[in-house]
Amino acid sequence: MTDKLFQNQPYLRECTAEVTEIRDDCIILNRTIFAPEAGGQSSDTGFINDIPMLHASEHDGLILHKTAGIPAGIGPGSTVTLKLDWDLRFDHMQNHCGEHILSGILFTRYGVENKGFHLGSEFSTLDAQIKNMSEEMLSELEREANLAVFSSIPVSVDFVNTKEEAEKYTLRKPLKVSENISIVSIPGIDCVACCCPHPDNTSRVGMIKIIRAEKYKGMTRIYFLCGMRAYEDYKNKHEIITILNKKYSSDENNLIENIKIHDNKANSVRQELYSMKSRFAAIEAERLISSSEKAVIFEYDDLSLEDLKFYAKKISEQTELPVILSSTACNTVILTHSGKSRLECGRLVKDFACGFGGKGGGSNTLAQALFSDTEVMRNFVKIAFMSL
Ligand SMILES: [Zn+2]
Incomplete structure (x- = not known):
């Protein structure tokens, strides 16, 4: 031994x-x-x-x-x-003992057993045998666990030689060993056989923070941080809040409200932009359709792929002619029509764009082809036009 x-x-x-x-x-x-x-x-x-x-x-x-x-x-x-390596040991002791506190409170206050524990390098988890744990229950568990820390309760370890001696204690879990048993006691919180090292007092665990919970195999998996990990988490989140406060000219008391106001303004601007684009597309449709015979063909130098698709769709809604729009800003061609043209948009892209370094595809009535070279893109537009 x-x-x-x-x-x-x-x-x-x-x-x-x-x-x-x-x-x-x-x-x-x-x-x-x-x-x-x-x-x-x-x-x-x-x-x-x-x-x-x-x-x-x-x-x-x-x-x-x-x-x-x-x-x-x-x-x-x-x-x-x-x-x-004391830093690692103390980190383990803080998070291990934090698990004792959380598990002990779950068992004594709520009758919920802990069926699994993992102390990872970033966070710890425990699997509480309860299917649906409400936010209120999680919040109360966290609060009671921190009160146990602030109450500075002694953590003691008793060594007993036999199972009979161990069973005189009110243990949270059945014994897995029958001799040389170490029993960890945190009065009013937890009592269980455990052979790991523990701090001598709950105050050394430091803050206990539940960071999230999720359903897991019919149980609830609780993710938590203790001690220095909780401190580091608080520090990081405080830095994030400070950055957000500056960005939204706010403080933490009205940050959420200010973000909502900002989002509402951004949504209004997006709606206004959509409305203006629709009006401009209608003007473009009229201008291009009036000067087109076999197809509506036009090359832009500033449209993004998203806008190119938007204009092609809007123009094709106004005409039965096929629409072939391209943009040198994204070297992309959009082919589309209302269904009245015999142009097979997807097949054309597959047969003539993909073979010349282009990428893309689509259906009979809508397809796109992306090129790395503007001249190759222009040649593809010529081929598309000739195929009509
Ligand atoms: Zn332990």
């Missing part, structure tokens, strides 16, 4: 240990400060004698330390120095 110092001395960042075995390129020690990967969270990292310790895993009570190589001088009987 490896003596798991991380369980009863979670703030120990450095110690010495004796190597007992080298197995599968991993170092086994008589004791360790490195918590292994377990229960939905990755292992601690750090250094063993200045060699990076990349991953720790537990097998039959032994902790295997995977390092970036094992120097020749390290073997059974050697004494080595262990150094913990």
